[in-house]
Amino acid sequence: MFTLITAGVQIYSDYSEDISKVDERMSVIETSYMSSLSRSLWSLDQKLLNVQMQGILNLPDIIQLRLNVYPDSEIVLGELDSNISTVSHTFPLIHNSEEIYTLGELTIVASMEGIYENLKRKVFVILTTQAFKTFFISILILWIFQYLVTRHLGRMAEYAQSLNIKHLDKPLVLDRENTKFNESDELSQVTNAINSMRLTLIDDLQKQYESENEIRKLSLALEQSPSSVLICDRSWKIEYINTKFSQLTGFELNDVISQHPRDINGDVSTQHAQLWDNIQLQVERVGVWQGEIHNTRKGGERFWEQSIITPIKDNEGRPNHYLILGEDISIRKRYEQQLLRQANYDILTGLPNRMLALDRLKLALAQARRDDHKVGLMFLDLDNFKHINDTMGHDNGDSLLIEASRRISSCLRGTSTVARLGGDEFLVILPSLDDDAAAEQVAERILQTFTPPFILTNQEVFISTSIGIAIYPTDSDTSSTLLQHADAAMYQAKDKGKSSFQRFSPEMNQDSHERLQIETRLRRALELEELELYYQPIVQASTGKIIGAEALIRWNNPTLGIISPDKFIPLAEETGLIVPIGDWVLNTACKDIKHWQQTTGMNLTIAVNVSPRQFRDGGFIETVNQVLSETQLDPQFLELEITERLILDKSIETSGIFKHLDEKGIKLSIDDFGTGYSALGYLKSYPFDTLKIDKSFVQDVIESSEDAALVTAIITMAHSLGLKVIAEGVEEAPQLGFLNQHNCDYAQGYFFSRPVPAEDFNNWLTKNIQDNA
Numbered sequence: 001m002f003t004l005i006t007a008g009v010q011i012y013s014d015y016s017e018d019i020s021k022v023d024e025r026m027s028v029i030e031t032s033y034m035s036s037l038s039r040s041l042w043s044l045d046q047k048l049l050n051v052q053m054q055g056i057l058n059l060p061d062i063i064q065l066r067l068n069v070y071p072d073s074e075i076v077l078g079e080l081d082s083n084i085s086t087v088s089h090t091f092p093l094i095h096n097s098e099e100i101y102t103l104g105e106l107t108i109v110a111s112m113e114g115i116y117e118n119l120k121r122k123v124f125v126i127l128t129t130q131a132f133k134t135f136f137i138s139i140l141i142l143w144i145f146q147y148l149v150t151r152h153l154g155r156m157a158e159y160a161q162s163l164n165i166k167h168l169d170k171p172l173v174l175d176r177e178n179t180k181f182n183e184s185d186e187l188s189q190v191t192n193a194i195n196s197m198r199l200t201l202i203d204d205l206q207k208q209y210e211s212e213n214e215i216r217k218l219s220l221a222l223e224q225s226p227s228s229v230l231i232c233d234r235s236w237k238i239e240y241i242n243t244k245f246s247q248l249t250g251f252e253l254n255d256v257i258s259q260h261p262r263d264i265n266g267d268v269s270t271q272h273a274q275l276w277d278n279i280q281l282q283v284e285r286v287g288v289w290q291g292e293i294h295n296t297r298k299g300g301e302r303f304w305e306q307s308i309i310t311p312i313k314d315n316e317g318r319p320n321h322y323l324i325l326g327e328d329i330s331i332r333k334r335y336e337q338q339l340l341r342q343a344n345y346d347i348l349t350g351l352p353n354r355m356l357a358l359d360r361l362k363l364a365l366a367q368a369r370r371d372d373h374k375v376g377l378m379f380l381d382l383d384n385f386k387h388i389n390d391t392m393g394h395d396n397g398d399s400l401l402i403e404a405s406r407r408i409s410s411c412l413r414g415t416s417t418v419a420r421l422g423g424d425e426f427l428v429i430l431p432s433l434d435d436d437a438a439a440e441q442v443a444e445r446i447l448q449t450f451t452p453p454f455i456l457t458n459q460e461v462f463i464s465t466s467i468g469i470a471i472y473p474t475d476s477d478t479s480s481t482l483l484q485h486a487d488a489a490m491y492q493a494k495d496k497g498k499s500s501f502q503r504f505s506p507e508m509n510q511d512s513h514e515r516l517q518i519e520t521r522l523r524r525a526l527e528l529e530e531l532e533l534y535y536q537p538i539v540q541a542s543t544g545k546i547i548g549a550e551a552l553i554r555w556n557n558p559t560l561g562i563i564s565p566d567k568f569i570p571l572a573e574e575t576g577l578i579v580p581i582g583d584w585v586l587n588t589a590c591k592d593i594k595h596w597q598q599t600t601g602m603n604l605t606i607a608v609n610v611s612p613r614q615f616r617d618g619g620f621i622e623t624v625n626q627v628l629s630e631t632q633l634d635p636q637f638l639e640l641e642i643t644e645r646l647i648l649d650k651s652i653e654t655s656g657i658f659k660h661l662d663e664k665g666i667k668l669s670i671d672d673f674g675t676g677y678s679a680l681g682y683l684k685s686y687p688f689d690t691l692k693i694d695k696s697f698v699q700d701v702i703e704s705s706e707d708a709a710l711v712t713a714i715i716t717m718a719h720s721l722g723l724k725v726i727a728e729g730v731e732e733a734p735q736l737g738f739l740n741q742h743n744c745d746y747a748q749g750y751f752f753s754r755p756v757p758a759e760d761f762n763n764w765l766t767k768n769i770q771d772n773a
């Protein structure tokens, strides 16, 4: 097109040039001939006129001359062919003298044929050359375009066609060198665009893969969720249930699809409908509902479900689905009910426990206040229960408690409450009493029901109970004070000689207060360093030479003064405080005896008392090992004093502990021998080294022939079993004489020394060594 236009322009320009040549010729004729023609005409010189006109006619392209001579003659030269194109110019012929005369006019007709012929030729030549030129240039351009562009476009097209999800690994690379000139040309741009599209595609595919994985994972999680899952549409119509839901309820999707979750359990009660109205309202307003629903399985079985219901919101935050997560909590519910029962009832006896008893007491007091009645409160504690429990074992102890609770209950009216507070303590609440005497009558009846023996493993056992009574409103109008008063009265009854009841009187408060005070202060005695060890020497009976000492604890409280171990050890045992206290005693005693061994160079033994409660504590052996390793005391110089009570306590697995202690080389002695109730067979079965004759026998050994016989028998028996014998409570020389006479090995008592603080013991030790040197 461009070539055609330029060719057209060139042809037109040549044509215009040829035309202008004609015009030029005309103007040459005008300037060259017109004045001479005018003169020839003025002078009427026809010959010259003809010559001049012939001269004009001979000019190129001029084919005809028409000379109009005014007024009416005309001279025509040349032929005019009507088939050819002409152009004519007419020139006036003017004679310019003094006056101007227009003599005629000359019309010159020029043929255009030459011009047209010339034009045709030129058109042909131009078009032909242009066509060739265009053709070759086009070929060249096409080739260059093909080399530089088209083949790359083809490569791109081919790449784009082969581009699919599976073949995204190779980038598009053009078959050309990358130079700085082409690095940002269109092909590079397109290539980069395709490659970045490929990367975006890879990225998108990766994301799609990840999100598909995520969706798959989530849907698997939903499907395999241990909770039941139910999804409803925005109108609360079920759309989806997971496997757990089907397992839990027995319903398949077809059973429940499009139903409201409220309706699937078939409960048409208004209460159930109300619950679901509340659930929907709360979920829509608050965004979550949590609670327990009593549901029904397909088979009709009821179960408790813990549910969480939340909306699933769309991107605009509008709920478009609802998610119901459920968990079968029937077992937990049952367990809770059981716990509730356990929380309120004593498992062993089935009686109300302390918590429920206190509730009932408060209720009884409120009612009595309203009705202006009295309430009787009895605190019962079985006498010597601990001994039975320790000696006959816990199973027998349990049977005894069950039978005791049965006997107590049998003495009461239906409106009364008997509760077990723990251990061997019971509480009886007598509501709506008319007078104080009524409570005492009940107490009397209870005491009587304890008269017949209890049968424990075919053995008759006599057990009594001590009862403390407090009356509302006479003794107090609050439940806690009434309880304290009944407790104080019970202790008084025990002190009175057991198997009795005692009405509360204000003086009793003092005793129970004291007990409480001791307990509270004992808890802090260790950390306040109020405990101290006293040492009492143990000597060879024949020479009086020291062989060791017994560690005896003392409690020196700034407010209560020196408190005897008899008073606080039982309390420490009851409360469990004996474990940390016993650990402290063991550690201090081993440390002190190690010190005296080092200062005297003697192999002194330390005897330490161990309570059954310490044995029951799982960490006893570990504590002993740790103390020995910390104090570096050789185990053979530690003697643990164990009472018969421990041996007879079937609830403690003693033999393993004894075995371990024995293997370790630790000495074991049986303390207070003779005060126990049981057979002596155990002496053979346990690895004892020493037997300590109780001081009660030693003290009367001179006056009482029975005690003398007993002491003699014990020494003989112990020796026959390979045991050494220590006689405790030796206060007088005759007692020592008797013991020596009967070959008692060792002696301990005021005769030698009272238990004294460590410093005094150290002095005594030094003197004893000097005396026996």
Ligand SMILES: Nc1nc2c(ncn2[C@@H]2O[C@H](COP(=O)(O)O[C@H]3[C@@H](O)[C@H](n4cnc5c(=O)[nH]c(N)nc54)O[C@@H]3COP(=O)(O)O)[C@@H](O)[C@H]2O)c(=O)[nH]1
Residues within 6 Å of the ligand: 536, 550, 551, 552, 553, 564, 565, 566, 569, 582, 585, 609, 610, 611, 641, 671, 672, 695, 728, 729, 730, 731, 748, 749, 750, 751, 755
């Ligand atoms: N579990 C622990 N029990 C301990 C510990 N320390 C002491 N106790 C026990 O407390 C009970 C009372 O002890 P205590 O008041 O120290 O009485 C001891 C001696 O003082 C006393 N004794 C010693 N010689 C005589 C004497 O000649 N006459 C006399 N009337 N009394 C004397 O005997 C008690 C020693 O008893 P025993 O242990 O049986 O050898 C007492 O049962 C201690 O066991 C402790 O750390 N842990």
